[in-house]
Amino acid sequence: MLRRMVLAAALVLAFAPARAEDRFITIASTTSTEQSGLFNHLLPLFTQATGIGVRVVAVGTGQALKIGQQGDADALLVHDRAGEDKFVAEGSGFDRRDVMYNDFVMVGPKADPAKITGLKDATLAVSKIAAAKAPFASRGDDSGTHRAELRFWKAAGVDVKAAAGWYRELGQGMGPTLNTAAAMNAYVLADRGTWANFKNRQDLTIVVHGDKALFNPYGSILVDTKKRPADKAADAKIWHNWLTGLKGQAAIESFRINGEQVFFPQARQ
Amino acid sequence: MDLVAAFTTALGLVAGFDAELLGIVRLSLLVSLSAVILAALVGLPLGAALALSRFPGRGAVVVLLNAFMGLPPVVVGLGVYILLSRAGPLGPLGLLFTPGAMILAQAVLVLPIIAALSRQVVADLWDEYGEQLRSLNARPWQVALTLLWDGRFSLVTAVLAGFGRAAAEVGAVMIVGGNIKGVTRTMTTAIALETSKGDLALALGLGLVLIAIIAAINGALFALGSWAKRSAG
Numbered sequence: 001m002l003r004r005m006v007l008a009a010a011l012v013l014a015f016a017p018a019r020a021e022d023r024f025i026t027i028a029s030t031t032s033t034e035q036s037g038l039f040n041h042l043l044p045l046f047t048q049a050t051g052i053g054v055r056v057v058a059v060g061t062g063q064a065l066k067i068g069q070q071g072d073a074d075a076l077l078v079h080d081r082a083g084e085d086k087f088v089a090e091g092s093g094f095d096r097r098d099v100m101y102n103d104f105v106m107v108g109p110k111a112d113p114a115k116i117t118g119l120k121d122a123t124l125a126v127s128k129i130a131a132a133k134a135p136f137a138s139r140g141d142d143s144g145t146h147r148a149e150l151r152f153w154k155a156a157g158v159d160v161k162a163a164a165g166w167y168r169e170l171g172q173g174m175g176p177t178l179n180t181a182a183a184m185n186a187y188v189l190a191d192r193g194t195w196a197n198f199k200n201r202q203d204l205t206i207v208v209h210g211d212k213a214l215f216n217p218y219g220s221i222l223v224d225t226k227k228r229p230a231d232k233a234a235d236a237k238i239w240h241n242w243l244t245g246l247k248g249q250a251a252i253e254s255f256r257i258n259g260e261q262v263f264f265p266q267a268r269q
Numbered sequence: 270m271d272l273v274a275a276f277t278t279a280l281g282l283v284a285g286f287d288a289e290l291l292g293i294v295r296l297s298l299l300v301s302l303s304a305v306i307l308a309a310l311v312g313l314p315l316g317a318a319l320a321l322s323r324f325p326g327r328g329a330v331v332v333l334l335n336a337f338m339g340l341p342p343v344v345v346g347l348g349v350y351i352l353l354s355r356a357g358p359l360g361p362l363g364l365l366f367t368p369g370a371m372i373l374a375q376a377v378l379v380l381p382i383i384a385a386l387s388r389q390v391v392a393d394l395w396d397e398y399g400e401q402l403r404s405l406n407a408r409p410w411q412v413a414l415t416l417l418w419d420g421r422f423s424l425v426t427a428v429l430a431g432f433g434r435a436a437a438e439v440g441a442v443m444i445v446g447g448n449i450k451g452v453t454r455t456m457t458t459a460i461a462l463e464t465s466k467g468d469l470a471l472a473l474g475l476g477l478v479l480i481a482i483i484a485a486i487n488g489a490l491f492a493l494g495s496w497a498k499r500s501a502g
Contacts, residue, residue, distance in 0.1 A: 026366055026447075035466050040450075057366060057447035071355035072365055175465025182467075200467030227355055229363070 024053035025235045028065075028073035030144060031173045032102070033218070034058030036193030038263060041255045046242055052235045060143030060173065068093055071227025074236035077243075079144035079218045093221040097244045098266045100252050101217040104148060105195055106208035107178070108134075108187040122211040127156035133166040135186035139177050140169030148216065149189045178204070191216060196257040217266065220244060243267075278474030283481075289451075290475075294482065297455040300368055300442065301435040304375030305383075309428050312380050316387030317413040320395060331388065337381035342374075346444030349374040353445065366447040371455070374441040379431035386427035390420040425494055429487060436483050456482075 033039055034056060043054050057067065061078040068076045069092045077099065078084060088096050106116070106125055114132040116125040129136055130153075138160070139146035153160050160167045168186065170177050174194045181188040182202040190198075195206070208214075220243050225233040242248045244267035252265045282290050319331065351357050353365040353373075364370045394416045395402075402412050417424065439457035446453030448462060456479040463472035 026449075031465070035462075055366065055447070055449040055452055057449060070357075071360070173465050175467055179464070179467055198467040200469055 023051060023235065024055055025074040025232055025239060026055045026057065026072070027075050027077060027239070028057050028059065028063075028067040029077040030061050030064060030079060031058050031175065032079070032145070032191040032194050033077060035175055036191075036197050036257060036262060038193065038252075038255055042243075042248070042251050045251050046239065046248070049247065050238055050242065052238060054239065060139075060141050061147070062142035062144075065092075068221070068223045071223060074223055074228055074232045075240055076221045076223065077218060078221070079216050080147050081217065081219065083144075083147070084219045084221060087221060091224060093223050095240065096219050096221045097240070099218045099220045099243055100249075100263045100266050101215050102192050102263050103209065104145065104189055104214040104216050105192050105206045106187060106214075107181070107190050107195060107204050108207040109185040109203050110205050111185075111203075112207060114187065117207045119208050120210055122152050122208055122214050123155045125208045126152045127158060129187050130156065130158040130163065130166075135184055136167050137177055137181035137184065137186040137188040138167065138169045139174065139189075140171045141173065143173070144216070145174060145189060145191055152189070152213070193257065193262040196260055196262055218263075272473070274470035275473030275477060278470050279477040279481075282474055282478055290478070292451065293454055293456055293459055294478070296368060296453070297436065297457070297479070298482070300371045300455060301375060301432060303372045304379055304435050305428060305432045307372065307376040308379040308383050308431055311376075312383030312431075313387050313417055313424065314413065315380075316384040316389075317391045317417050319384070320388045320391035321409060321413055321416075331385075334381055334385045334388070338385050340378060340381065342378055342438040342440035343444065345378045346374055346441035349377065349441070349445050365445065366449060366453060368446070368453060370445040371442045371453060374445045375435040375438065378438060378441055379435050382434055383427050383431045386430060387417070387420070387424055390423045390427065391416045394420050422494060422498065425490060429490065432486070433483065436479070 029039070035058070039054075039056050043056070047053055057064075057073065059067070061080045061083060064073075064076055064078050065080075065083055065087050067073050068087065076087075076093065084096055087093050104122075106122060108114070108116070114125075114129045114134040116128050119125045119128075138149060150160075168184075170180055172180070174190060175198065177188060178190060178194070178198050179200055180186075182200055182204050185203055187207070188204075192209070220240055222233075222236055222240055228236070249265035249267055252263050253261075255261070255263055319327070319334070349370065350365065352359050353362065353370050354360055355365070364373070391413070395412075398416070398419070402415065407415065437457065439461050442453070442455055443458050443461065446455070446458065448454050448458040454462075456475060460472050460475045460479070463469075463475060
């Protein structure tokens, strides 16, 4: 009996949590901010300054908004202005603030079958891809990037639902979509941060970037406090203020991927 | 080329005793082992009870239980997510995005496997020893305990099958755990994450480490089993 109790105690000790964070908030955010490494850069600075840990659940913007709506996160950092405004309007969250922007890039095969390299007009680029019936890999997952991509097709007057064969809806996150695009040498719309950090590029390269319409603004929103425990709401407010304040903005400004700046602070002081 | 890189990465990870990797391995084992223990505590008696009892509709229950061995992890994850969400019935527990939620989801996933396999083991033993036990006038719970003990070596395989399922799945823990760095990131969700970052060598390297750990656990249990069989004569 005693031996069994010792064994049980040893097991409990071995599996005790690595570090006990008694004070933390949960943020639902997008794969682009997590996979680019931005959170790895920001969170230690924030935690050091405030003593508040931040747990990030990185999903597509559509799912992040849903998590917020359910009251399963304290704050959101997402990128789909229309979806964000709807979220606030329906009372799921409040105090939406500009945080930063990055930009989308059109990535495609070096052989460039649609002849769009160097174009400064993303809408023209997608209509040329459609005309050439060149393979295009779409996120197809209701993420912020997917929603942005659909706006370009709409502007170009291309009905992708009717596109036979060349338009492929993957229903995957940014990384898996880039993996698939690399494997089938397809064009794909990606956020610059994920692309800069992406290692399995194979024959893909940036073909179109710099169009104003490719700018991709991120917003921070606090989740309706009635849906969250009171102490979480107060800490989430501290995060919200830090992120959009001088220190957070400076931290975003200083973030680099292989020497390249991909996120630009945008909060109005 | 990626394969060679993966092996080198795996060796480097193990040799380097990377603190983050150690935390991830520990969490994976904690979650999967706890889930299997939980599922075995419920599943073994449940399987035995189902093997020994007779009631109308029993056949349907057995078929359903066998079918649930194939529950898709994502579906289980989604179901547990809806239960544990703040907006759901168990929301006030605040379990979502914690290891507790992951243990619960994997236990649900593993329970039908352990229950269905142990039902089969106990039913087979009953066919063999039923007459004897009946003549001894044993009470139902005594019969169940006797047969579970008699079948212990086969039941270890049932539990191992459950552990394999738990350790290998990614769909359920991804949804209810959220793959939060340092809190709910396990081997499988880390592999999914590195794959999506396009770091295929690191992803495959982590996969090799995971396979090695599962093999080590199975090996240890196998050795323990043969030792027990020998000493049992």
